[in-house]
Amino acid sequence: MSVSEGVKNFERDKQGRAYGRPVATSDEELVRVGPGTQGGELLRRYWQPFALSGDATSQPKRVRILSEDLVLFRDGAGQVGLLYPRCMHRGTDLIYGKVEQQGIRCCYHGWLFGAEGHCLEIPTEKNETLRDNIRQPWYPVVEEFGLLFTYMGPPDREPQFPTFSIAEDLGPNERITAYRSESGPNGPHPKIAARSDYNWWQMYDNWMDPFHVCVLHFSINGPQFSPNLGILPEVKFEQTGDGVISIQKRQLPDGPVQQRISQVIMPNMNCTAGVTDEDLGRAGISWTLPLDDTNYVLFGLARINKENPPSGSAIPMLEDHWGPAHGKPFSEWSLQDHQQWQTDYVAQKGQGDISLHSEEHLMAGDKGTALSRRLFRKLAESVAKGEDPVGAGANKARRVEILAGNSLLDPETGECIAGYASRV
Numbered sequence: 001m002s003v004s005e006g007v008k009n010f011e012r013d014k015q016g017r018a019y020g021r022p023v024a025t026s027d028e029e030l031v032r033v034g035p036g037t038q039g040g041e042l043l044r045r046y047w048q049p050f051a052l053s054g055d056a057t058s059q060p061k062r063v064r065i066l067s068e069d070l071v072l073f074r075d076g077a078g079q080v081g082l083l084y085p086r087c088m089h090r091g092t093d094l095i096y097g098k099v100e101q102q103g104i105r106c107c108y109h110g111w112l113f114g115a116e117g118h119c120l121e122i123p124t125e126k127n128e129t130l131r132d133n134i135r136q137p138w139y140p141v142v143e144e145f146g147l148l149f150t151y152m153g154p155p156d157r158e159p160q161f162p163t164f165s166i167a168e169d170l171g172p173n174e175r176i177t178a179y180r181s182e183s184g185p186n187g188p189h190p191k192i193a194a195r196s197d198y199n200w201w202q203m204y205d206n207w208m209d210p211f212h213v214c215v216l217h218f219s220i221n222g223p224q225f226s227p228n229l230g231i232l233p234e235v236k237f238e239q240t241g242d243g244v245i246s247i248q249k250r251q252l253p254d255g256p257v258q259q260r261i262s263q264v265i266m267p268n269m270n271c272t273a274g275v276t277d278e279d280l281g282r283a284g285i286s287w288t289l290p291l292d293d294t295n296y297v298l299f300g301l302a303r304i305n306k307e308n309p310p311s312g313s314a315i316p317m318l319e320d321h322w323g324p325a326h327g328k329p330f331s332e333w334s335l336q337d338h339q340q341w342q343t344d345y346v347a348q349k350g351q352g353d354i355s356l357h358s359e360e361h362l363m364a365g366d367k368g369t370a371l372s373r374r375l376f377r378k379l380a381e382s383v384a385k386g387e388d389p390v391g392a393g394a395n396k397a398r399r400v401e402i403l404a405g406n407s408l409l410d411p412e413t414g415e416c417i418a419g420y421a422s423r424v
């Protein structure tokens with residue numbers, strides 16, 4: 001760059017005009033999820049939930065996971081299959097196949113494939129040994145807690161299915177429930193179906209972003225959660241062995257300190273506590289699962305009381321406060337509706353289909369986001385170098401521990417007086 005160009009740039013920066021700004025870019029290591037991408041290869045080293053148990057039936061379904069299109073089915077024997085959709089014979093889509101007692105039969109020439117891809121029958125060939133070495137590309141599936149998980153990484157690096165602290169020491173009245181939400185926690189409304197049609201990191205950043213709660217969910221257009229969450233918290237971010245936590249403390253007007261701990265666990269899990277004053281429990285766990293670079297779905301597990309399960313909306317407070325567009329399907333909200341009742345959805349979709357990280361200006365309040373991204377990048381680089389990332393690797397056992405939850409602390413001693421006291 002010549003001196004005169006440098007002066008010109010300085011002038012432009014000083015005036016802050018939009019003219020001549022640099023071409024904006026995204027952090028490719030974060031946002032790309034397809035096979036062979038750095039982030040995609042990291043995500044593939046872990047068991048990922050991709051459907052509810054009930055999604056696997058005798059009617060084949062299309063599923064998209066990490067930019068790969070697959071066909072899901074459950075055969076007559078109860079085996080769940082997750083296969084590459086193009087039939088290995090001549091490429092017909094197995095979505096048109098017929099599910100049988102053992103596997104799925106391609107509609108074109110009737111090749112029968114088992115849940116793990118084995119070719120079990122070629123009805124048009126007399127030589128039965130022909131099929132022995134043939135296998136339709138497949139991925140393994142584990143069914144647990146009402147969710148279907150798959151491992152899409154290299155077979156020789158497949159870890160054991162992890163254990164989760166959420167499933168330990170269940171009370172006699174407690175059970176685990178699984179859910180899928182096709183949106184963020186506060187937008188679109190839990191009862192309004194809509195796709196989360198932007199890059200998964202825009203959601204994943206949000207789990208470590210406690211400050212937006214006071215603005216987006218309170219000051220910008222009125223409260224969306226319990227009033228106490230509108231108090232600006234004191235926040236500490238800390239790195240854990242396999243993720244990041246934020247410890248948020250709010251001095252409540254009536255004495256105690258409310259402590260809210262949120263957590264992200266690499267590579268794409270999070271634990272976020274409830275948003276009502278009554279909820280003093282431990283957080284559940286959820287996965288931000290990228291379907292591809294510009295779509296994601298959340299899958300989650302929560303502990304519920306068997307006798308008194310929550311009904312209706314996951315965020316009951318919103319029922320009465322759903323703003324100007326109350327009652328309309330989210331897809332019918334006008335621009336004006338969105339301008340009067342902003343949600344996580346518009347805030348995150350507003351960052352674009354894939355955010356432009358080179359234009360960001362991160363501040364101290366974004367430390368949790370920065371730490372999560374840094375850890376993810378570091379792990380992705382380690383995979384690219386041939387190493388195993390944290391909690392993964394051949395036959396590796398992993399325990400996923402939830403540290404997040406809500407509690408009340410004594411303002412004098414800092415001791416937990418009610419709620420979930422994790423070891424933090």
Ligand code: FES
Pocket residue numbers: 087088089090091092106107108109110111
């Ligand atoms: S294309 Fe599937 S059996 Fe021929």
Ligand SMILES: [Fe+2]
Pocket residue numbers: 186206212213216217344
């Ligand atoms: Fe939010």
